[in-house]
Amino acid sequence: MTAAAPSSALSHIRVLDLTRVRAGPTCCRIFADFGADVIKIEAPQGVDPNEGMSGQRLGYDMQNLHRNKRSLTLNLKKPEGRAILMRLVETADVVVENFRPDVKERLGIAYEDLRAVNPRIILASISGFGQTGPYRDRAGFDQIAQGMGGLMWVTGAPGQGPMRAGIAVADSSAGIYAATGILVALAERERSGEGQWVQTSLLQSQIAMMDFQAAAFLVEGKVPGQAGNDHPYSTPxxxxxxxxxxxxxxxxxxxxxxxxxxxxxxxxxxxxxxxxxxxxxxxxxxxxxxxxxxxxxxxxxxxxxxxxxxxxxxxxxxxxxxxVFADPQVQHLGIAKPVRHPQLGDIRLVGQPIDLSRTPAGIASPTPDAGEHTEEILRDIGLDAGAVSDLRAAGVV
CATH class of the missing domain: 3.30.1540.10 (formyl-coa transferase, domain 3)
Known part of the structure; x- marks a missing residue:
């Protein structure tokens, strides 16, 4: 299998990926597939009490979400780990996180902290319900947002009760909206020279995805119901x-x-x-x-x-x-992208649904092992092998 060429579209952009599960990784995957240097920062083994929440490293989901990235293990609970993060922030363009809103404040890596180090930095925060408000500190998951955003009462057959969609609509759309916000902030930075804080949430994104169903209520006071497999307004x-x-x-x-x-x-x-x-x-x-x-x-x-x-x-x-993947039009579009994994062999992943004539997306490398690029990344910021060894011994990386 011939490795795909990496995209050059965003090769001038560095993204620090502090995310996990789905919404944040979906956002960062867009940048990675279009050539940005995306550094996936994750806790060393045994540090995170929710370790494994994102699934098995060699499983299909992790492989699909984290390709084209470099991996650095970093213990942000230790001051040395936070200090390394801030050194990375100095030369980064974007930081993406999906902690609960209060976590970054406790760690000292909130927007104002990052901005003090690099005024051009763009922080993208994806939460369950927003960075402020009565629900800011609640844990948010896709199905909860589907329910609160109205989707489950317009999905399924009439009279059969609420039904979740078969895909992670809130998670995936939040990631895409976050990426859109980052791209807007990057474009605006070309004029102002300053970064800014981009925020979205699963709840906001799910409501936005309701689109005409939400507008039916806001404009005309209609409460749409379940229509099963029929379109809510057109027949047949x-x-x-x-x-x-x-x-x-x-x-x-x-x-x-x-x-x-x-x-x-x-x-x-x-x-x-x-x-x-x-x-x-x-x-x-x-x-x-x-x-x-x-x-x-x-x-x-x-x-x-x-x-x-x-x-x-x-x-x-x-x-x-x-x-789906046997259909001739799907095969023509080429959205199933091949990549070679050192352990899994030749696999296919879901490509970006966007075609660019000069700088298309590409999947050049599989999901890295945890910490695979730690020494490489730390060398980039001036740490030698001895310093890296000391950091490992102290549980920082």
């Missing part, structure tokens, strides 16, 4: 059973409705008094979907998808994850 748009499985259809306007009726060879539906326009179809959704289900049940999913495509009706298969 959702899952239909076929002879051998299920497919998604999406009919967003009158032209597409007419095209669907032609594809189904059911011209009688096009101007039916219960279905002629979108409002009527929505009002009579249950009856309409029952009629459509009877038609779609007569042929296979593949047959219907060919027919619908030929008529210009938006439709698609409903894949399990193994089927």
């Amino acid at each position: 748009m959702g899952v239909v059973p076929t002879q051998d499985g299920f497919i998604n259809i999406g009919v967003g306007g009158e032209g597409q409705w007419a095209a669907l009726c032609r594809a189904l060879e059911r011209p009688d539906l096009a101007n039916h008094p219960d279905y002629a326009v979108q409002d009527l179809r929505f009002r009579n959704r249950e009856k309409l979907m029952t009629e459509l289900a009877a038609v779609f049940a007569t042929r296979s999913s593949a047959d219907w998808l060919r027919t619908l495509d030929a008529h210009g009706v938006p439709a698609g298969p409903i894949y399990r994850v193994n089927e």
Whole structure:
């Protein structure tokens, strides 16, 4: 396997990654994949009481989240460890952390502490509920944010109770929003010469991801409910059973409705008094979907998808994850990226969903062992082998 070339897009940026679990690592992964020097700072073995929360080092999640980074072990509970962090801050551009808000204050690594060392530093803080307010010190997890952000009452079938989404929506979106904030701060720093404090939380990010559902309440006072596999406002748009499985259809306007009726060879539906326009179809959704289900049940999913495509009706298969990566369009997009791991061998990871024409993202190296680059990084700030050995003996690195 040929190693991918690292991206040069952000090779001038150094990021100190103090994060763990998912939201923070998602943020830092973006910078690492676009070529930034991301130093993953983690506690030496046995120091962190929650060690292992992020999963097994050789497991799929750690490998997917921490590729392209260098690893430094550093005990921030010791003053010598904090002193080393501050020396790194002197030449860094960004620090990313997802401690509870009070932790960085206790450690003496809050924004004002970092800014005193390097006025150009950008601190990105990702918390469960925000850096201030009545919930600031609560522990936050993705599912808790899904519930508090409204997602679980618009997910799932009506009447079956709240349902979590099958992915970590709040965690992942918080990481992406944090990265967006950092990029804005970096761009602004070009003009002002100063860094700033970027903040987001799982709760804010989950609410932002609610988007039109949240706007329906804020603008018109509507409280959206669960719609199952149906779109909350457009019909027919959702899952239909076929002879051998299920497919998604999406009919967003009158032209597409007419095209669907032609594809189904059911011209009688096009101007039916219960279905002629979108409002009527929505009002009579249950009856309409029952009629459509009877038609779609007569042929296979593949047959219907060919027919619908030929008529210009938006439709698609409903894949399990193994089927996703077997799809020819997914393979063409190349989002499954190969990398060679010294212990796991040749593996594939999920690439960035962004293509740049000159400086694309790349996965050049797998997740490092804990502390793999400790001596290398400490040499960069002027410590010799003897000093590193002393720090190891003292439990600092």
